[in-house]
Amino acid sequence: MTDSLTIRDNRTGAEYEVAITDGAIKAADLGKIKTSDDDPGLCTYDPGFTNTASCKSAITYIDGDKGILEYRGYPIEQLAEKSTFLEVAYLVVYGELPTKEQYESWVHEITYHTFVHENVKGLMQGFRYDAHPMGMLMASVGALSTFYPDARNIADADNRHMQIVRMIAKMPTLGAWSFRHAQGKPYVYPDNELSYTENFLAMLFKMSELKFSADPRLVRALDVLLILHADHEQNCSTNAVRSVGSSQVDPYSAVAAGVGALYGPLHGGANEAVLRMLKRIGSVENIPAFIEGVKAGNERLMGFGHRVYKNFDPRAKIIKKACDDVFEVTGVNPLLQVAQELERIALEDEYFVKRKLYPNVDFYSGLIYEALQFPPEMFTVLFAIGRTPGWLAQWQELIMDKEQKIARPKQIYTGDRTLTFVPREERWADA
Ligand code: CMC
Numbered sequence: 303m304t305d306s307l308t309i310r311d312n313r314t315g316a317e318y319e320v321a322i323t324d325g326a327i328k329a330a331d332l333g334k335i336k337t338s339d340d341d342p343g344l345c346t347y348d349p350g351f352t353n354t355a356s357c358k359s360a361i362t363y364i365d366g367d368k369g370i371l372e373y374r375g376y377p378i379e380q381l382a383e384k385s386t387f388l389e390v391a392y393l394v395v396y397g398e399l400p401t402k403e404q405y406e407s408w409v410h411e412i413t414y415h416t417f418v419h420e421n422v423k424g425l426m427q428g429f430r431y432d433a434h435p436m437g438m439l440m441a442s443v444g445a446l447s448t449f450y451p452d453a454r455n456i457a458d459a460d461n462r463h464m465q466i467v468r469m470i471a472k473m474p475t476l477g478a479w480s481f482r483h484a485q486g487k488p489y490v491y492p493d494n495e496l497s498y499t500e501n502f503l504a505m506l507f508k509m510s511e512l513k514f515s516a517d518p519r520l521v522r523a524l525d526v527l528l529i530l531h532a533d534h535e536q537n538c539s540t541n542a543v544r545s546v547g548s549s550q551v552d553p554y555s556a557v558a559a560g561v562g563a564l565y566g567p568l569h570g571g572a573n574e575a576v577l578r579m580l581k582r583i584g585s586v587e588n589i590p591a592f593i594e595g596v597k598a599g600n601e602r603l604m605g606f607g608h609r610v611y612k613n614f615d616p617r618a619k620i621i622k623k624a625c626d627d628v629f630e631v632t633g634v635n636p637l638l639q640v641a642q643e644l645e646r647i648a649l650e651d652e653y654f655v656k657r658k659l660y661p662n663v664d665f666y667s668g669l670i671y672e673a674l675q676f677p678p679e680m681f682t683v684l685f686a687i688g689r690t691p692g693w694l695a696q697w698q699e700l701i702m703d704k705e706q707k708i709a710r711p712k713q714i715y716t717g718d719r720t721l722t723f724v725p726r727e728e729r730w731a732d733a
Contacts, residue, residue: 311344313337326355345712351536357544357706361394361695362535366610371617373533374398382620387528388412388498391470391691394533395698408467409498415471416492416501418442419449423489426479435480435683436565442476443469444558453552456701465553466694473690474498477683478505484679499525502687507675517631520674523624524684527667530617531685533692539563539570543693544700545709553697560693561686570682576605577668577678580637580644589644597653605665606648607657617663625666632673641669 305322320331333343348354363372371378374393381390392400392408400408425445429438446468447453453465479489482505490505493514500521504514534540542563547556564570583592596603608615629635645661648654671681700706 309335311335311337324358329354347714351541356536356541356709357700357703359535359696359699360397361692361699362533364535364610366608366612369611369614369616371534378530378616379620382526382529385529386498387525387532387688388470390529390532394691395466395695411467412471412498413494413501415468416475416494418446418472418475422446422449422476423479426476426483426489429483431484431486433480433483434565435477435484435679436561436570436686438480438483439473439476439683439686440558440561440565442480443473443554443561445554446472447552447554447558450552450554453554456550456552462553462698462701466698469553469557469694470690473687474502475505477680477687478502480683481506481676481680484677497521499528519627519631523628523670524674526620526624527670527684528688530620530663531688531692533689533695537569538566539689540693540696543697547697547700548706548709550701550708553694556697557690557693560689564682564686564689570685572604572662573664573668573671573681573685574678576664577637577672577681579604580640580669583640583644586640586643589640589647592644593647593651597651603644603648603654603659605662605668606654607659608662611660611662612658614660615662618661618665621663621666621670625670628670628673635669635673637672638669641666 307320307322307327309318309320310316311318314337316335318331318335320327329346332345335344336342346354361374363375364370373381373390374397376393376399381393385393388409389400389405392405422442422445426438426442429441450465450468452461455461475492482489487509490508493501493504496504496514500514500516503516503521503524507516508514536544539560543556543560546559547553567575583589593603595601625638629638645665648659654660668678668681671684672678676684
């Protein structure tokens with residue numbers, strides 16, 4: 303055997319040969335390495351799964367050193383320039399670009415499933431006036447499982463398709479309504495004559511006008527942003543969807559877990575933090591002092607650096623271009639100048655160069671969202687709508703993968719053992 307690893311256990315002197323496949327060894331093979339028959343065997347300790355593959359996946363490819371991101375083999379740059387969010391959603395979920403018939407039927411199905419049961423509206427109206435839209439989105443997506451109990455039939459491909467269509471269709475409705483709720487405005491029903499992204503904008507911003515229409519450049523920019531967020535391999539929220547989905551629960555419950563994971567500031571919340579940081583810096587002359595503070599370790603330059611991308615984040619380049627398109631319509635966000643100067647200075651500074659810190663997807667996206675009139679609490683909702691096809695594709699891949707099992711990591715127990723319980727009255731007798 304050549305593609306293998308020889309392990310010598312210095313505790314026992316025993317040698318083991320472990321197969322290497324696709325650059326990985328099977329963790330279960332380490333379980334054979336024991337000091338005695340009653341030893342449970344060796345395992346790896348990997349908080350945050352930083353070097354552990356949890357699945358085989360054919361959806362998204364990333365090469366962090368080269369700045370490559372591909373969905374199903376297609377470069378993100380080409381998809382962002384030439385495709386639409388719904389076409390990318392089909393590609394991500396079903397693995398191939400749709401034929402004309404498949405595309406038309408997919409768009410039709412999604413368009414005609416944007417409405418939700420009136421009781422979902424009632425449920426959402428029950429939230430406090432200041433409820434965070436991500437909390438409302440998480441709860442309402444989870445609640446959909448009670449409206450579609452058939453969704454638990456996950457072994458049936460047609461049934462899975464139905465739930466995938468429903469969820470991609472209804473996320474903008476739920477996201478828009480959580481926004482309207484916080485604004486104290488009436489919820490706007492979907493308009494089947496509009497495109498996916500324009501309909502979303504209509505549900506967010508329509509007031510008394512009979513027909514809502516948005517500048518096509520803004521619609522396109524938002525569509526591109528959704529494309530950029532469609533999938534990103536085994537990130538925290540996708541891992542949450544897979545982990546919960548591995549119990550074979552319905553996909554609404556699994557995706558609700560993904561929304562919960564995305565809600566956290568270390569995951570979906572960074573673009574909001576960038577905007578707050580830019581506002582705090584305020585103007586170009588304050589940048590040098592801010593950079594010195596970052597270099598002194600007082601804080602981080604938000605929107606810079608990435609766990610995987612160590613050259614550039616390909617999504618950031620595309621977003622910069624989208625920024626230009628949006629500002630052409632809305633007028634330039636005054637913070638853009640601060641962002642551009644901050645980027646210029648950081649990219650020349652030894653501190654950032656040495657640590658391979660470059661702008662990531664969040665550096666400019668907050669500026670676009672703000673120009674589109676979104677309050678910061680809505681930024682993560684936009685991320686969630688974009689990520690839904692990815693979550694569903696990963697969920698479907700999990701369900702169809704014969705090697706997958708219910709997620710159940712090991713632990714290294716560090717607590718007490720063999721204590722003897724003393725009843726309360728005896729423990730407290732002297733008190
Ligand atoms: N500003 C200043 N220093 C930084 C930054 C930053 N944004 N990011 C990393 N560093 C430094 C860090 O202090 C460390 O320096 P040293 O070696 O002297 O201790 C070095 O760079 C390596 O950092 P790390 O924390 O070990 O890197 P990581 O891969 O664990 O963290 C990160 C990646 C994205 C969490 C981090 O770069 C960061 O906190 N960035 C700011 C937050 C942000 O923009 N997050 C959005 C990520 S993109 C969204 C997505 O794709 O989901």
